[in-house]
Amino acid sequence: MLEEIGFVHISASMCAILWHQGFFLSLKKGKCPRMPLSETCLSLLLTSDPVELFLLTGSDAPHADVSFPLESQMPQSEESSKYFIHICIPKDAPEKKIHRIAVPILFWCEPHLYMDQYSNPAGEGLDGKVIVTIKGTADMVLPLFENDVKSVSYSLSKGEALITDLALLENSPGVDGAEYILQFNPEIRQTSVSIAPYILPFRFCNDSEHQKVIMGLSKKKDRLSQTILMYQEIFEANKQLKSELECQVRDANHKLNELQPELMKCGLDVSELTAVSAIDKIIKNKKAVLSRIEGLPRRKCSIPDPFKGSPNVLGKVGHLALLEDDDTARVISWHMLGDMDCVVTETTSAAKKIYDDTQGRQQVLPLETVWRPNERPLPHIRNGSALFRPVGNPVFVKDMLIFPEHVDSCNKVFATLVGDTILIDDLDSANNYRRGVVQNKMQCPTLLTRQGERIRSNGKFGGVQNKAPSIEKLRGQVFGAPLPKEHKHIHHQIELLQQYLVAMQKASDVRSEYSSHVQYLQSPDMKKKQQDLQQQEEELRELENSLATTPTRAYVKRSFEPEPCDLSVPSKRSRRKKS
Incomplete structure (x- = not known):
């Protein structure tokens, strides 16, 4: 908790002494909120008018060590002509941390409220007066207030006292460096109420040369601290x-170590990949092989497809799938000959638009109306076990198709168009397979042979209707052939080599940058900066020790007799009052 004491009006140079001896200070100007005060701000205040200090005591007083620009944060107004320094003294501070206050000192308070231990207003409605006196120990000479008096009284009304113009006598007697007590003793008219006096300890100091030494050391400490901070940041x-x-x-x-096993799996010799130039050369050679493979003639579907690329259009069935083997492509293309020209669309509206644009001559198939049957095993397999041992390598036709794009949609389309049609090696194998399925009381789907024969689902085969013509007679209405597997393999090798090339370039750049940085850290310039930092840290420690020991001096007793002064030169306080 913090307990309010009041405002103290002192010279700016005295703020430095208070700050260095343990007070916690914050600055206020006009109606601005209080802000923390640092050594930098103290040096800026040295040329300012006297400042006003707001005194608080308490165990939770914050430590003010943050600097801030005075000019940019202070409003320009008549009320901004005075600075307010907020002082916090911890309750548990040892006696030796009670601080010097320069002479003369002017105390000035806003309305002072008496508070209880919980910081709630107390003594409301009490009247009387507050008598301010200075107390010392033993036979110490006591300083005097202005007008050569030992005490000053102020009126107390409704528990509130406004203390103004409380000042020590210029050239007041007192022991330089000695500790005194400023005692605020309330005298209440209500005799039933008793309030203990408030005590404010302070040290009497009137040594201007001593203050100059402290400020010089403080400025030097500030410069050293800033330089050390700069070096530390570097x-x-x-x-x-x-x-x-x-x-x-x-x-x-x-990354390089991760890619090396993958390169070896693809058949590449990692020992040849030692330099960027070597990798780049291998990549160029691989790309040349790819170009040669892509230029080789291969089977293609020549059905015109003017609708491909239109919104919500996948294309014609003949262009949606590829088949590797020529015999397989011949029989499956012939079996699906009536569907090869069909346009597959994603929506019914797109299919209807094509239908209307062609006056109904173009057959269309919207995906959103297609039902995909559940996946089933081959007919000779039931509950995961084979009913008989088939010959001729039976396989579903839909599993032979390769879809270069729109994989999910194409799977759905061709599962509907070819259904459970099976591809098998030859006619004898097909008949044996059908007989085995039927004998196990299972329905057998249409069977196609790689030789171009067809056994319909009703068992009928033979005749021109069930024999595929040569691929030339299909006149381009045939599924195209994919690029050779070698093409895919080389393409994968190129991708890995490009990744390895990028990783090697990055590793080389990073190693070079790291090596340059290490050399810079070991350069004479950096070594000199380290020496400068150590030297200035040692100098700062010595300076801090000097600041810690400088305030402790032998007491010098001053005389009661006023010092002679030149009457032709008005005092500083007189000059202020006249202005």
Whole structure:
């Protein structure tokens, strides 16, 4: 908790002494909120008018060590002519941390409310007066207030006292460096109420030369602190950069090690991939092989497809699938001859548009009206077991098709168009297969042979209607052939080589950058900066020790007699009052 004491009006140079001896300070100007005060701000205040200090005590007082620009945050108005310094003194502070206050001192308070231990207003409605006196220990000479008096009284009304113009006598007697107590003693008219006096300890100090020494040391400490911070930021940034580069080098090496086993699986010799130029040459050779393979003649579907590329149009059936073997392509294309020209669309509206545009001459198949049957095993398999041992390598026709694009949609379309049609080696194998299925009381679908024969689902075969013509007689209405498997293999090799090339280039760049950075860290310039940092840190430690010991001095007793002064030169306080 914090307990309010009041405002203290002192010189700006005295703020430095208070700050360095343990007070927690924050700055306020006009109606601006209080802000933390640092040594930098103290140096800026040295040329300012006297400042006003707001005194608080408490165990949770924040430590003010953050600097801020004075000019940019202060409003320009008549009320901004005074600075307010907020002082917090922890309740548990040892006695030796009670601080010096320069002479003369002017105390000025806003309405002062008496508070209870829970920071709630107390004493409301009490009247009387508050008598302010200075107390010392033993036979110490006591300082005097202005007008050469030992005490000053202020009226207390409704539990609130406004203390103004409380000042020590210029050239007041007192022991320089000694500790005194400023005692605020309330005298209440209500005799039934008793309030303990409020005590504010302070040290009497009137040594201007001593203050100049402290401020000089403080400025030097500020400069050293800023320089050390700059060096530390440089070293920390270089340390982080080195750590990041090390991590990048590890990642690049890890990527290379990951790709090497995959390259070996593809039949590439990793020992040849030692330089970027070697990898680039191999990639060029592989691309040349790909171009040669792509230029080789192969089977293609020559059915015109003017609708491909239109919205919601997949294309004609003959262009949607590929078949590797020529015999297989011949018999399946012939079996599906009536569907090869059909246009497959995604929506019924797209199918209807094509139908209308062609006056109904173009057959269409919208996907959203297609029902895909459940996947079933071959007819000779029941509950995972074969009913008999077939010959001729039976396989579903739909499983022989290769879809270069729209895989899911094409699977759905061809499962509907070819159904459970089976492809088998020859006619004898087909008849044996059908007999075995029927004897096990199973329905047998249409059977196609690689020799071009067909056994219908009703068992009928033979005749021109069930014999596929030569592929030339199909006049281009045949499924195309995919690129050779070698093409896919080489394409995969090129992809891996390109990844390895990029990883090797990145690893080389990162290693080079890391090596350059390490050399820079070991350069004479960086070594000199490290030496400068160590030297300035040592100098700062010595300076901090000097600041810690400088306030402790032998007490110098001052006389009661006022010091002679030149009457022709008005005092500083007089000059202020006149202005």
